[in-house]
Amino acid sequence: MNQTLRPEAGLAALEARLRRDLEMLQLPAKDWVPALHRGGERVLDVAIIGAGMCGIAAAGALLFRGVSHIRLFDAAAPGEEGPWVTVARMDTLRSPKTLPGPCFGIPSLTFRAFFEAREGAAAWEALYKIPNAVWQDYLSWLIRVLGLPVAHRTRLVALAPEEGLLRLTLDTPEGPRRLLARRAVLATGRAGAGGLAWPGFVPRDLRPARAAHAYDPIDFARLAGRSLGVIGGGAAAWDNAATALEHGAASATLYVRRAELPQINKGRGSAGPAYLQGWDALDAERRWQLIAYLHDMQAPPPHETVHRALRQPGFRIELGTPVEAVRGEGPGGGVVLSLGGARPREVRHDFLVVGTGFRVDMDAVPELAAFAPHIARWGDRYRPPPGLSRPEMEAFPFLGPGFELTPRGPEAPPELGLIHLVNHGAFASHGSIASDIPGVAEAGERVARAILRGLVQAEWPAIRAALEAFDEPELATTPFFVPR
Ligand SMILES: Cc1cc2nc3c(=O)[nH]c(=O)nc-3n(C[C@H](O)[C@H](O)[C@H](O)COP(=O)(O)OP(=O)(O)OC[C@H]3O[C@@H](n4cnc5c(N)ncnc54)[C@H](O)[C@@H]3O)c2cc1C
Incomplete structure (x- = not known):
């Protein structure tokens, strides 16, 4: 424990530093997204399902870009998002303590800044690896200091297309709730792409x-x-x-x-920028060779x-x-x-x-039932050469550059592309950035950028009209001012 500061004082000082960092970076940007109403209801710009680290990374990246009419929904209670204090049974994270975490490139949002502020620099030096509960505390702290709007104990049970939007059905402590969103980010973790793998030979x-x-x-x-x-x-x-x-x-x-x-843990060997940022730059053939290799190597x-x-x-x-x-x-x-x-x-x-891990099967994701038959899988888009067939991996969804689901055929509802799968199902298309800590910031940035671009396309007339209405006179105090 910090010898000189109480933990709250250490964190208060860090939070003051964070406020200044954000002020210097002019973050978050002012909201620029034209409000959308449908049937008297204000439509959410983005619904993020899951407030674990991928949900946090996506939400923060959206807020910083001025997309603020968002909401996160998590089935778990506050402080229990993700596996860390519930079903994760190791003593510490596997990863080294020096991982920055979903920090958006801001030093005062890193795990180290949090830990040193709360426990002191000597405790940081003495720390071997990150205990699960401490990592969870860090994620909860991020939710608090970023002011993320999370509705806990709220499970998404269905997503359905509705005239160019997505209709969400949620189970909440107050009962079922339905709402509309322009986009949905499924940051639902390792089990979020088909659940837990249960071998057929075990009744x-x-x-x-x-x-x-x-x-x-x-x-x-x-x-x-x-x-x-x-x-x-x-x-x-x-x-x-x-x-x-x-x-x-x-x-x-x-x-x-x-x-x-x-x-050998090839995951560690591929945790650098080439793989985290370059995976999806590879064509399907080279990605598939990598997928099959990592599948066979295991960790x-x-x-x-x-x-x-x-x-x-x-x-x-x-x-x-x-x-x-x-x-x-x-x-x-x-x-x-x-x-x-x-x-x-x-x-x-x-x-x-x-202990047989997780399954990827788009037909087994309850909230995607309305879309499942139309979701393109790797097996639909790429035929591996002899010897490289890996049926387990062919079931992974074939995602677009912003993690969006892509259609199997022309009969797919167009709203399919409004769903961004930022969970373990993204592995084949984007590598481990939506699965493991080292790449999570990249996943958040990538999905937020894609959503921003989609919103600009969808709202272009209103965004363009706002520019035409923009009338701050730059030359007001000069002799060249022409009043309008
Ligand atoms: C035991 C274990 C140990 C790990 N250790 C490491 C490690 O040391 N280093 C590393 O880099 N990676 C590790 N990982 C991998 C990865 O970092 C974690 O799985 C991490 O939790 C992934 O974050 P996430 O945000 O994708 O998902 P999660 O943290 O799992 O968050 C998903 C959230 O979505 C919510 N959710 C799911 N479905 C719904 C729904 N329908 N409606 C509402 N909410 C929903 C869940 O309640 C959950 O809170 C580990 C994974 C596990 C399982």
């Missing part, structure tokens, strides 16, 4: 009593003294195993298909996570051991896993965690 009815996905809420206290089986070798599989053991589970065994763990679990699990005596891992089938025992029993690999057999556990 769904085992969930939640005897099985859970690694990103489900899990009452780990219930697993004390029990044996846990975990499918998968990714970070979440390891962190769920470690969390269960730390809560007193008797054992946790990971079953991993691969004979060895991936060794290792963070070494901190591996050490954390290995510290627990009940931890076990079986590499080269695919799980081929799962069945539940009789009432009150556990789960039985049929294993393949070199030692095929059946094993029994009290509980199963499925």
